[in-house]
Amino acid sequence: MRKSHPVRRVVLTAAATVSGIVLLLSLKPASDPSSAQAAGGALPQGGAQAAAGTTVTGEAARTQYGAVQVRLTVRDGRITGAEAVQAPKGGRSDQITSMAVPRLNREAVAAQSAEIDAVSGATYTSAGYRQSLQSALDQVKAGGPGGGSGGAQGAARTVTGDVARTQYGPVQVRVTVSGGRIVRAEAVQAPKGGHSDEVTATAVPKLGQEAVAAQSADIDAVSGATYTSAGYRQSLQSALDRAGG
């Protein structure tokens, strides 16, 4: 029955907890150098380069954490842009995807083939990426060695809209137009992090479907995602303006 010192105990426990957590946080690196580079390099790629060439989408590759699907922008027989239309999402997968996909995109453009290195910590995503990339390259080849325009989706082109700023982050829409019709709409950028991930994951696919169905920017907002919907419409309108209606 030792004497108890409640105040001392409270102070010590609080101090130990706080310093433990601070220590743990400070031991983590500020960022993965590779992912920082990738983030810097990824943005321009989505814009100017992709807008001009032909796009070819590979088949979706299933991985343990979700599907990976790669779309290439091919111009004069060269891969000028690579991006993942689908990648594992939710929870930690968001982190892995945001770290690995930009790197894989750069690797694909640099290698001009599916022989790219796996990103460490993203083995499954890398494997899926390579698989889908290979299938996209196969399509490019099948469409004719000289130019991508003869491919299966050769007539399609992509147009990226302006970035629309919302309270939760930027929204940027890219539409794929084929034969004067919107065949696909997707968000190149959308609010990320925390609960925005949830909202984005539910709202963006719906908005994409709506855009294809409406063939215009006159689409309904998704409830619970008012800001994202508004930004989406805005960027979609600018993409459609650019595509010429």
Add this chain to the structure above:
Amino acid sequence: MTTTLAGGRAARRQTMRRIRPRRSPAVPLLLALWAGAAGVLWLWWRNTPSIADDTGRILNAGRITGLLAGYLMALVVLQMARVPALERRVGSDRVARWHAMTGRYTLCLVLAHVFLTMWGYALQGGRSLGDIVGQTVDSVQQLPDMGKAALGTGLLVVIGLVSVGAVRRRLPYDLWYHVHLLTYAAVFLTFWHQISTGNDFAVEPAAKTFWYGLYGAVTALLLWYRVLTPLRLNLRHRMRVEAVIEETPGIVSVLIGGRRLHRMGAEAGQFFRWRFLAPGMRFSSHPYSLSAAPRPELLRITVKAIGDHSARLRELTPGTRVWAEGPYGALTAQRRSRGKVLLVAGGVGITPMRALFETLPGAAGDITLLYRANSTQDLALWDELARIAEERGARLMYAVNSPDGERPDISAERLREKVPDIEAHDVFLCGPPGFAQSVYEALRGAGVPARRIHHESFEM
């Protein structure tokens, strides 16, 4: 029926046992607790490649506190599951103190987790810290299972508030107890958001399985030991009040009859939680120690009528049905490591000491009982004690206030004088907190090592 319950066969059997000290499993259990906490932190560590900025730091601090809170929450409930290893080996009193400490700490972690996470989300969404309330409302509306979690957290805060010492002392015990039962609802409500929004559970199926396992195991133990075990006990033994006897002014014994009561496994020094199915008493149970070794058809508890509940015990009528849970408590012969034993009782603390005095194995002269009371009239059960002392060749001493109200001298010197080889004794101590504390210090002063002073205290 006489008040004397001495000399039963069960009691005699217990006196014949060999001295076999058993170590309390407290240390391995605490090590397991820390290992679990380390495992939870490792889970976070593994799933966090980098932290970019202050927002990341805040969010990750929120994740760490959340993971730890989720882990400890399961243990807080486990500590109240009445698992025999905890109740009988570590000791109900110590486990209750662990429970209170862990509970307070967990609640603090929960609040830190809510604040840090909402702050981080607010920063991420480009809001200011001031808009944290708006952020919380949004998150509760938009994220899965967050409505439940918010409700559960609210309950936890209420439970925490009524458990603060100053508030708790002012509330009726029953009210406090029933509010406390809401903990189960709160834990249930807060569980689901851990799984559905927890980053570490989304990516690590193994972590998710472990989490379900942890909570599932605790639920199973809870059902087994708090529901099924008491149900079986009471269906088997069918206890009823036989008689209520006033031992001294203010101290009553309740004799409880039933079937094969010696088969309940109760040892001297242990207690049951009693619920008397009489008007106004059926909704709360109270811990009272056995004051004699159980006989096949009779148990006895001896209680000081001070609180609401204990005062009502006098009005119990024979035939009232009794619901008991137990036996609990680790202040038993198991604690003993030496041949010689000194029992020190203060006031109604005589109850478990009386049972031990009769049943502790020992030759003549091995067992000594020191009984402190205000006056000789307050020495409850004295006749019985004197008879046991005579039969066993045990020493029996009392210390009461002098006629002018002066308190007896229970100092290290005095103890040494009365029990010359006191440092060779195991000491069992039971009494009001102030008394226990002063005797403890006197015993230490007289040279009794702390590990051989066995004490049970339900003070938080």
